[in-house]
Amino acid sequence: RERASARASLRNAGSGTWPRPGRPVLASRTLSLSKLTGVVHYEPGDFTLTARAGTTLAELANATLPHRQFLALDPFGDLDGTLGATVATSASGPMAYAFGGPRDNVIGLEVVTGDGAIVRCGGRVVKNVAGFDLTRLFTGAWGTLGVITEVSVRLRALPQVDETYAIAVDDRPERLRQLIAELRVASVAPLAMELISPCAPLRVAAPTLLVRLGGNETSVRAQRSVLATFGDAEPKSTDVWQI
Secondary structure, eight states, X not given: OHHHXXXXXXXXXXXXXXXXXXXXXXXXXXXXXXXXXXEEEEEGGGTEXXXXXXXXXXHHHXXXXXXXXXXXXXXSSOTTSBHHXXXXXXXXXXXXXXXOOHHHHEEEEXXXXXXXXXXXXXXXXXXXXXXXXXXXXXXXXXXXXXXXXXXXXXXXXXXXXXXXXXXXXXXXXXXXXXXXXXXXXXXXXXXXXEEEOOBTTTTBSSOEEEEEEEEOHHHHHHHHHHHHTTSOOEEEOGGGGGO
């Protein structure tokens, strides 16, 4: 309200792990949400959780792991990124392949607008009443419509088996097109799939397809067999997705 009455701009930030994201912001002051942390409500039986915007993704992982649940948002960068920044920028990573991005996983928000009004949209349950979807409007708006202060998300069950495989591929355009077409109809449902260039940290010397399989033992075994038809599948640690 103070900045609005002074007609002065304000830059919004989570924990500041992205120093200069997006377009430049001409503001003399920064509103940091790094201290606005903590889980407000967690209902494991409903697979829903509400946390303040400054809560880091690492804190959420620690809170949900004992219940064998997780938040399927894995934006690039480390787990010190905040939930609010992830939602405000609609940032996502490889697991969006199976679970979608923030707009698919956020079920409710609390937002403070530029004039200081508090707006609550959506709810704390997966099924909400019909109406104009303000939650999706604020998600990905980069804080231009208001400051996200609280987020409610849906969670997923941790798979019984979680495996990652690397398959060397022919990067000629016609071969890649054929590979993609065959994968689309194959009996595999990866948690994540990424085509990467030769990369020293991953110790791959040729274009490689990374595939993450998850589910029960029977399902993963069947998918592993299908995956083997596309080439030699070398097992990788799931940590590879954090590089």
